[in-house]
Amino acid sequence: MASGGIAAGRWLVPDLAWAQRSPSEKAVETFTGPRANPHWNSVGPYISEPQKVPLLLLTDRPVQLETPRHYFRTAFTPNEAFYVRWHLEGIPNAVDLKEWRLRIEGDVDKPLAFSLPELMQKFKPVAIAAVNQCSGNSRSYLQPRVPGGQWGNGAMGNALWTGVPLRELLDRAGIKSGSLQVQFQGLETGPGPEGLGSNVFLKSLDLKNPVLDQCLVAYLMNGEPLPMLNGFPVRLVVPGYFATYWTKCLTWVRILSAPDENFWMKTAYRVPDTPRGSTTPDDMKAGKVQTIPIGRFPVRSFLISPDGSSKIPAGMNVMLRGIAFSGFAGIQRVEVSDDNGKNWTAATLGENHGAYSFRTWEAPWTARSPGRYSLAVRATDEKGNTQPDEPVWNPGGYLWNRMERQEIVVGNAS
Amino acid sequence: MRAEGSGSVQYKIRAIFLLMCGLALAAACVYAETRKGNYAPAQLGTLSQPGPAELSPDANFQVSAYPAPAVDLVPGDGLQEVQIYCNTCHTPRYITMQPPLPAASWEAEVNKMTKTLGAPIPEESRQRIILYLQAHYTPETRRP
Numbered sequence: 316m317a318s319g320g321i322a323a324g325r326w327l328v329p330d331l332a333w334a335q336r337s338p339s340e341k342a343v344e345t346f347t348g349p350r351a352n353p354h355w356n357s358v359g360p361y362i363s364e365p366q367k368v369p370l371l372l373l374t375d376r377p378v379q380l381e382t383p384r385h386y387f388r389t390a391f392t393p394n395e396a397f398y399v400r401w402h403l404e405g406i407p408n409a410v411d412l413k414e415w416r417l418r419i420e421g422d423v424d425k426p427l428a429f430s431l432p433e434l435m436q437k438f439k440p441v442a443i444a445a446v447n448q449c450s451g452n453s454r455s456y457l458q459p460r461v462p463g464g465q466w467g468n469g470a471m472g473n474a475l476w477t478g479v480p481l482r483e484l485l486d487r488a489g490i491k492s493g494s495l496q497v498q499f500q501g502l503e504t505g506p507g508p509e510g511l512g513s514n515v516f517l518k519s520l521d522l523k524n525p526v527l528d529q530c531l532v533a534y535l536m537n538g539e540p541l542p543m544l545n546g547f548p549v550r551l552v553v554p555g556y557f558a559t560y561w562t563k564c565l566t567w568v569r570i571l572s573a574p575d576e577n578f579w580m581k582t583a584y585r586v587p588d589t590p591r592g593s594t595t596p597d598d599m600k601a602g603k604v605q606t607i608p609i610g611r612f613p614v615r616s617f618l619i620s621p622d623g624s625s626k627i628p629a630g631m632n633v634m635l636r637g638i639a640f641s642g643f644a645g646i647q648r649v650e651v652s653d654d655n656g657k658n659w660t661a662a663t664l665g666e667n668h669g670a671y672s673f674r675t676w677e678a679p680w681t682a683r684s685p686g687r688y689s690l691a692v693r694a695t696d697e698k699g700n701t702q703p704d705e706p707v708w709n710p711g712g713y714l715w716n717r718m719e720r721q722e723i724v725v726g727n728a729s
Numbered sequence: 730m731r732a733e734g735s736g737s738v739q740y741k742i743r744a745i746f747l748l749m750c751g752l753a754l755a756a757a758c759v760y761a762e763t764r765k766g767n768y769a770p771a772q773l774g775t776l777s778q779p780g781p782a783e784l785s786p787d788a789n790f791q792v793s794a795y796p797a798p799a800v801d802l803v804p805g806d807g808l809q810e811v812q813i814y815c816n817t818c819h820t821p822r823y824i825t826m827q828p829p830l831p832a833a834s835w836e837a838e839v840n841k842m843t844k845t846l847g848a849p850i851p852e853e854s855r856q857r858i859i860l861y862l863q864a865h866y867t868p869e870t871r872r873p
Contacts, residue, residue: 348828349868359826363776365792375797376820404818409791460828462838506817513818513846543792582845 347465352455355622355721356467357381366542368395373464377401377503378544381469387619387638390665390673391444392472394536399544400449400470400558402516402579403505407564410502410548417484417532417549421498421570424489431548434534438479441531443554444672446473446640448612450557450584454712459596461712468617473640473673476552478533484568485527496521496571499551502564512578518560519575520553529554532565554671555611555642557713559584584609585711592714593707611642613716614702616649616676616694623721628728632681635662638673639694645670647699651678652691656704656718659693670697682725693718800825803872807861810854817848824862829871835862 343358352358361369364380373379380399386392416428429437449470451463464470485497498519507513520527531552534540541547546563553560559579575581585606586592591613594604616639627633639646645667650659665675682688695701702718800821802808815821830838839859842848850858864870 344873346825346828346871346873348830352828361776362796362798363778364795366779369776372822373826374819374822376795376822378795406795408794409789412788412790455828460830462827462830462834465826465828508847511845511847513848540790543790547790578845 347455348460351458351460352465352467354467355384356469357455357465358467364399364544366395367399367544368393370396370398371467371469373466377404377406379464380544381466382472383469384619384622387469387617387673388636390638390668390675391474391537392673394474394539394542394545397447397472397474397536397542397545398449398470400464401503401544401563403503403507403513405502405504405506407502407543407547410543410564412548415548415566417566417568419484419488419568419570422491422494422572423485423570424491425487427484427488429484431534434479434532434549438483440477440535441480442475442477442535443529443531443552444473444475444668445552445554446471446612446642446671446673447552447558447561448472448640448642450559450609450713451711453715456706456715456717457708457712458706459708461710463712473638473668474536475538475668476531476533477535477538478531478549478552480528481530481532481551481568482528484532485570488570490522490570491572494522494570494572496575497527498567498569498571498575499560499562499565500567500569501546501550501562502566512583515577516562517575517577517579518562518584519571519580520560522570526553526556557584557609557612557642559609580608583711584713586713587709591703591707591716592709593705594709596708596710599710609711609713612640613714614641614643614646614694614696614700615639615716615719616646616692616702617719618651618690618692618721621721621723623723626724626726627682629682629685629725630728632679635678635680635690635692637662637676637692639664639676640671640673641694641696641698641700642671643700644697646674647695647697649674649676649678649692649694651680653680653682653688655689656691662692682723685725685727688723688725690721690723691718692721803865805861805864807857807864810850810857811861814848814850814854814858815842818842818846824866827866829866829868832863832867835859835866838862 357371359372362372363369370380378399378401382396382398386396412431419427452466452470453468454463455465496519500517503516505513532549533552534549549565551562551565586609587594588605588607598604618637620636639649649662652659662676662678693702704718706717707715802821836859843850
């Protein structure tokens with residue numbers, strides 16, 4: 316039959332119009348703004364980098380890569396999918412472990428240098444599960460938009476870090492009395508003039524900061540060597556703190572007797588000294604805002620699946636799954652809502668890997684009738700911190716932790 | 730269609746058969762979304778998987794070069810200065826990654842590079858870079 320012939324033709328000729336209609340195959344735009352990024356991740360293309368699965372490209376030199384949403388279905392983020400953020404273009408392509416030493420120097424009684432085998436053998440290994448989150452994670456959701464890496468939500472990851480407690484290294488070297496800060500420097504360098512932030516990346520913590528007792532110099536990440544892009548051979552782990560302090564390829568630990576006033580402490584990575592670190596462009600312009608170095612990350616939670624990219628048949632009982640974490644304490648509860656925050660249902664929390672780890676959660680959900688549903692999720696930590704529905708704004712694009720929403724499309728099933 | 734002399738029963742059977750074929754076709758149209766075999770042309774080779782590590786006598790741990798794909802910048806006055814000076818510390822993907830930014834923000838960004846971070850850009854080129862960014866990468870001027 317003639318009509319049968321047309322039907323057969325459909326099997327042979329690619330029907331591009333149909334493919335373009337299919338929502339799961341629709342590509343995202345190449346940039347977002349001036350409105351907020353409407354997607355969970357940033358919108359860059361996938362790229363293959365050394366020791367990595369394809370990740371979302373923000374920038375190529377220096378390298379900034381975002382982890383796609385689906386890698387957050389588990390409490391621990393695979394090393395090969397872990398996000399990447401460097402500041403200066405001189406990123407190591409090779410480290411010669413015969414030459415490399417971790418140096419403890421500055422205002423110490425006895426400057427020390429440790430090879431990697433010495434770090435691995437002379438100290439009892441200590442492990443901690445801890446979230447590493449970029450200060451600028453979720454920057455693309457701020458309104459008005461601010462310059463900087465336009466991260467979606469994937470500039471974060473959780474790993475089991477194993478290494479030497481920083482305190483043991485400092486104690487062996489002996490901190491001189493009257494010292495104020497400890498400064499960290501890794502192998503990354505830039506072509507800028509000496510003494511400026513474009514030449515070297517330096518971060519410091521106060522010596523009286525209790526987090527120093529929890530810091531590790533980690534040579535294992537999820538039981539494997541660190542990928543070069545995540546800081547091989549060792550990186551600093553600062554549990555609960557934003558990743559700007561987690562110096563990659565850590566090589567110099569320097570005790571300072573004067574406050575660190577380099578660009579990366581005095582100018583960059585500062586947040587308003589206000590509730591949630593939030594302010595307005597007008598207050599910034601008026602010079603009314605005091606700033607402080609960024610510190611711990613606020614409580615957050617995410618719905619990871621379903622992710623809104625596929626329609627769900629009405630009446631189907633699906634499992635909502637996600638993660639929650641806080642830089643201040645363990646997660647106490649996660650709640651979900653499908654009526655724009657009027658009613659909340661408690662989710663079931665997964666295994667507890669420690670206060671600074673991702674905590675997985677799940678909650679069953681059934682949409683009886685077709686339509687668009689806005690699912691909301693919020694977490695509360697053990698200190699009572701929770702996620703407000705109000706946005707955050709500051710000029711650096713830091714500290715975003717607004718309650719998350721995800722639109723889910725439920726289709727007719729009959 | 731011709732009814733041959735084999736009787737009206739056979740004619741009726743044929744008519745019913747044709748009617749059912751028609752109904753089946755109509756049903757196929759209604760359920761057109763149950764489709765199979767739809768493929769579209771695509772390009773390979775932009776992503777690759779790594780091979781195994783090699784054993785060497787030294788203590789060198791290395792990875793291959795980090796890829797830096799070409800960046801599409803809008804042609805226009807000042808593009809050459811952008812490609813020369815901005816490229817010293819970072820690829821121009823730092824520009825295309827940004828959302829459309831107000832003209833004043835672009836000026837502040839370029840000034841941060843020169844004044845705070847010490848990029849050695851001659852004054853005339855600095856001006857041309859700012860004008861280029863404002864001409865193509867603001868909410869009013871940026872094109873998809």
